[in-house]
Amino acid sequence: MTKDTMKAIQIITPENIQITERTAPVAGKSEVLLKINYVGFCGSDLSTFMGKNPMVDYPRVPGHEISATIVSMGEEVPANFKAGQAVTVVPYTNCGQCSSCRKGRFNACRYNQTLGVQRDGAMQEFIAVPWQKLISDDQLSAKELAMVEPLTVGFHAIDRGRVTDIDTVMVFGCGMIGSGAIIRAALRGAKVIAVDIDDHKLDLARKIGANYCINSKTSNLHEALQEITGGHGPDVIIEAAGNPFTYQAALEEAAFAARVVCIGYAKNDVSFATKLWVQKEIDILGSRNATPSDFEAVISYLKQGNFPLDEMITRIIQPEEAAEAVVAWAANPGQVMKILVQF
Numbered sequence: 450m451t452k453d454t455m456k457a458i459q460i461i462t463p464e465n466i467q468i469t470e471r472t473a474p475v476a477g478k479s480e481v482l483l484k485i486n487y488v489g490f491c492g493s494d495l496s497t498f499m500g501k502n503p504m505v506d507y508p509r510v511p512g513h514e515i516s517a518t519i520v521s522m523g524e525e526v527p528a529n530f531k532a533g534q535a536v537t538v539v540p541y542t543n544c545g546q547c548s549s550c551r552k553g554r555f556n557a558c559r560y561n562q563t564l565g566v567q568r569d570g571a572m573q574e575f576i577a578v579p580w581q582k583l584i585s586d587d588q589l590s591a592k593e594l595a596m597v598e599p600l601t602v603g604f605h606a607i608d609r610g611r612v613t614d615i616d617t618v619m620v621f622g623c624g625m626i627g628s629g630a631i632i633r634a635a636l637r638g639a640k641v642i643a644v645d646i647d648d649h650k651l652d653l654a655r656k657i658g659a660n661y662c663i664n665s666k667t668s669n670l671h672e673a674l675q676e677i678t679g680g681h682g683p684d685v686i687i688e689a690a691g692n693p694f695t696y697q698a699a700l701e702e703a704a705f706a707a708r709v710v711c712i713g714y715a716k717n718d719v720s721f722a723t724k725l726w727v728q729k730e731i732d733i734l735g736s737r738n739a740t741p742s743d744f745e746a747v748i749s750y751l752k753q754g755n756f757p758l759d760e761m762i763t764r765i766i767q768p769e770e771a772a773e774a775v776v777a778w779a780a781n782p783g784q785v786m787k788i789l790v791q792f
Contacts, residue, residue, distance in 0.1 A: 457573035458771045458790065461508045463500030466772040471510075474577040478523040481530060481580050483538070487595040487765075488571045489514030490775065490788040492624070492691075497566075498775050501716065504566050512572035512790070513540035513564040516594035519583075526580045537594040538571070539582045540564035541738050556605065556738040563738070572768070574792050586748055592758060593751050595789055596625075600747045601739035602712065603629020603689065607637065608743065609736045610685040610710040614638030619674070619683035620659075621699065622690030623650040625787055626712055628761070630687045632657050632750060639685075642677060644670065644695075647783045656757050665698075674702050681705075688712060693719045700725040708732040765789045 455473040460466050476482040494511040496502040515538040522530055540563050543550050547559035564570040586594070603626045612618055618634040620627045623645040634641045635658025642661045643654035651662040663673045674682060682704035688695055691713025699709045700721055709731055726733060750756065763785045766774050771790060778785045 455574035456768055456792075457510050458512070458768050459508050459510050460494075460497050463507070464498060464776075466498065466775060468768055468771075471573060473575050476521055476523045476526075476577045479525040479579055479581075480523045480577045481526055481536075481583060482520040482522070482575060482577050483515075483517035483536065484520050484575055485515065485517050485571055485573065485792040486535075486591040487516040487789045487791055488512040489595050489599060489625075490778070490790065491565070491599065492626075493563075493566055495775065495778060495782070499779055502566070509565070510569035510572055511565040512570035513538075513566070514595050514598045515540065515564075515571045515576075516591045517571075517576070520575070522580070530580055530583065530585070534585045535587060535589070535591065535594060536583045536585045537597045537744075538564070538578055539584065539741070539744060540570070540598060554740075556740050557735075561738070572771075572790055584744055584748070586752075588752050589748065590758075592762065592789065593756075596756075596758065596761065596787070597744060597747050597751070598739070599625040599787070600629035600632065600750075601743040602626050602736075603631070603687070604633040604743045604746055605739040606630050606687050606689070606710045606712050606736040607633035607685075608740075609734045610687065610708045612637050612639050612685055616640070616684040617642065617678055617704075618685045618687065619644060619702070620654075620687045620689060621645075621695040622688070622692075622713060623647070623654045624689065625761070627687065627689035628654065628657055628786075629747070630689060630712075631659050632756075633746070634658070634685075634687075636750065642674070642683060645690075650783075650786070653757065653760060653786070656760070657755075670698065671702065678704070683707065685710065691715050693717055697721065700729075700731065703729060703731055705729045706731070708734060710734045710736050712736045760786075762787050762789055765791055767791060
């Protein structure tokens with residue numbers, strides 16, 4: 450590599466990851482040049498590797514869970530940003546003109562381009578981003594900064610579900626997204642039920658605030674929920690597993706007048722008994738990405754020091770190990786919470 454080039458991880462085609470050499474970016478007038486420290490592999494990156502992400506064109510540099518350090522700034526960047534500052538990045542774009550943006554819901558912009566999905570991401574040594582997308586905090590470690598974005602998605606789902614301290618909240622899927630939902634629901638004083646098919650993930654769910662944990666592979670989900678909720682069912686259900694079974698179970702198990710919040714993308718179409726949501730008068734809500742207030746809330750939580758950071762990180766790898774790590778992840782997806790790539 451020369452001083453004008455840099456190392457990047459690139460998914461060339463499905464199931465083909467390579468280390469490539471790219472031209473190093475330069476900060477534009479309103480941009481900040483970042484040196485990447487850690488980038489997390491997201492489930493969307495795994496889908497891209499497996500050829501199952503319909504929003505991706507190839508080749509693609511993945512990565513939008515970012516921990517970085519400011520190297521330099523363009524001339525129009527506000528003076529409060531300094532070289533050497535530790536930052537994370539809001540990885541979404543918004544057009545400002547679509548119906549979502551006009552309602553102030555920029556996270557759901559019709560034309561959003563997430564880093565690493567619709568455009569090249571942060572699994573490279575340097576990246577230039579608009580200063581408006583930076584969040585700086587000198588109290589969080591480099592590893593914690595890389596965990597902010599994945600937790601915000603679950604935080605946002607709880608906000609969409611209007612969760613309060615009188616609710617019983619069930620979370621389907623205890624990966625990083627579901628973990629964010631568990632944490633936020635617990636912070637709001639709700640009773641939290643975590644559901645997964647992996648006991649290790651359920652153990653972690655208990656550590657971050659779940660009051661009850663159900664392995665739906667080894668236990669009768671319906672009977673357990675009836676016992677916990679006194680026969681009513683959960684008031685709010687967060688679908689973070691992206692599985693046709695959990696989508697169907699969400700409607701079946703929801704209490705009358707419940708809210709069901711959908712984050713996970715199911716790989717296949719899901720059929721519902723329509724009488725379930727009409728008769729129960731269920732609110733079915735989508736939840737996409739996160740808002741600036743979700744980022745603020747996650748950072749405030751991480752500063753409390755209660756997040757079991759080291760237990761949540763499955764592996765820290767070097768760029769050269771990315772191909773092996775993702776192949777292993779694809780073979781055993783239930784065994785991985787978070788893989789961080791260290792640059």
